[in-house]
Amino acid sequence: MGKLRLRNNGFRTSKQERKLVSIREGQRKRYCEEDHHQDLASKSVHADHSYAVTSKRFVPDISNIVHEEVLDNDGNNLTPTDDWRVGRRVVELDVIADHLQQCKHCGLPLSLHNTINIKTYGLGSVLKVLCTNKSCGNINAIPTGKQHDHKIWDVNTKLALAAIDLGLGEHQINGLLSILNIPTVSHCMIDNRIREVGDVIESVADESMEEWTEKEKEMTRESDGNDNVTVSVDAAWQRRGSGRSYDSLTGHCSMIGLKTGKVINYKWRSKACRICQRAEISGNIPRVHKCNKNFTGSAKAMEPDMVVDMVKESRSKGANITAIIGDEDTTTIARLRAKVDPTIVKLSDSNHMKNPLEIVCMSSKQTFNSIT
Numbered sequence: 110m111g112k113l114r115l116r117n118n119g120f121r122t123s124k125q126e127r128k129l130v131s132i133r134e135g136q137r138k139r140y141c142e143e144d145h146h147q148d149l150a151s152k153s154v155h156a157d158h159s160y161a162v163t164s165k166r167f168v169p170d171i172s173n174i175v176h177e178e179v180l181d182n183d184g185n186n187l188t189p190t191d192d193w194r195v196g197r198r199v200v201e202l203d204v205i206a207d208h209l210q211q212c213k214h215c216g217l218p219l220s221l222h223n224t225i226n227i228k229t230y231g232l233g234s235v236l237k238v239l240c241t242n243k244s245c246g247n248i249n250a251i252p253t254g255k256q257h258d259h260k261i262w263d264v265n266t267k268l269a270l271a272a273i274d275l276g277l278g279e280h281q282i283n284g285l286l287s288i289l290n291i292p293t294v295s296h297c298m299i300d301n302r303i304r305e306v307g308d309v310i311e312s313v314a315d316e317s318m319e320e321w322t323e324k325e326k327e328m329t330r331e332s333d334g335n336d337n338v339t340v341s342v343d344a345a346w347q348r349r350g351s352g353r354s355y356d357s358l359t360g361h362c363s364m365i366g367l368k369t370g371k372v373i374n375y376k377w378r379s380k381a382c383r384i385c386q387r388a389e390i391s392g393n394i395p396r397v398h399k400c401n402k403n404f405t406g407s408a409k410a411m412e413p414d415m416v417v418d419m420v421k422e423s424r425s426k427g428a429n430i431t432a433i434i435g436d437e438d439t440t441t442i443a444r445l446r447a448k449v450d451p452t453i454v455k456l457s458d459s460n461h462m463k464n465p466l467e468i469v470c471m472s473s474k475q476t477f478n479s480i481t
């Protein structure tokens with residue numbers, strides 16, 4: 110045990126004192142190094158994301174925050190902002206080039222350097238470009254892309270299509286955009302565009318189903334010599350537990366022709382609608398909308414309901430469905446015989462009878478035949 114000495118900071122042994130000094134020195138060094146690394150990182154981040162401030166030394170410049178507004182004789186705001194220089198945009202070069210070709214007022218070519226403002230609409234934007242001719246002074250609106258049906262940006266519709274195709278939600282889309290430093294999109298915009306695209310996809314699906322129903326009838330006639338169409342039906346739920354828990358709010362079912370192997374009908378059932386739910390919570394009457402709620406029973410009861418609906422519909426359109434291939438569940442065929450036709454035949458699908466684990470084992474056995 111060392112000798113205790115009275116110092117300015119209290120009683121410490123010389124060993125404790127040395128330890129304290131070395132700890133402080135270490136902390137100071139680490140702090141400086143960290144700051145140095147942060148400085149380097151912040152410089153590279155700042156080059157892309159102007160809002161990124163990762164070091165205390167990197168303070169944003171706010172000296173130009175107050176500036177006077179410049180108005181022209183007609184009261185138009187000509188105060189230039191640098192917003193359009195920040196980050197990235199999705200642009201159609203062809204559209205921009207055509208619009209910059211000439212001023213709408215005097216016909217002189219425009220320059221992107223004279224942009225005084227930018228307005229963003231989802232992924233599209235409109236640049237306000239001042240005419241190079243000082244005596245003209247016209248502010249030209251330059252869109253960054255094409256539009257359709259009363260100013261709906263093509264790029265936003267395409268974004269919605271990509272979201273549906275890739276299964277992306279608003280969070281994923283905005284996550285991707287913010288990393289790319291492209292302005293993020295609003296919930297309302299993406300919702301409206303998804304609805305627009307959804308309607309088109311539905312109409313394309315209807316056309317395709319009509320076409321393949323005819324083909325299925327034709328191929329059945331050629332191979333069997335009659336009009337008795339056999340179809341395979343299978344339902345799936347948004348959520349389905351490993352056991353037999355059916356608590357999903359939505360379910361969908363497709364009907365595939367045996368000869369063509371193509372979908373000739375599909376149906377979906379939903380026990381909930383967001384707009385109705387929101388109105389119920391707030392105690393208001395829901396606004397007029399295309400309601401998604403089309404089912405009130407249990408999730409398990411969706412399958413027979415959808416199959417009956419599909420067989421009835423396809424029969425009314427001329428496809429004489431006389432046999433269905435499905436899983437071992439007997440409710441569906443019982444309901445079909447009671448509600449549509451008592452002579453409908455049920456054929457069992459061997460895939461449905463196999464345990465999923467058995468299927469995995471069989472396929473892995475084929476792939477890795479040395480593993481037993």
Ligand SMILES: [Zn+2]
Pocket residue numbers: 212213214215216217240241242245246247
């Ligand atoms: Zn001009």
Ligand SMILES: [Zn+2]
Pocket residue numbers: 382383384385386395398399400401402
């Ligand atoms: Zn509703």
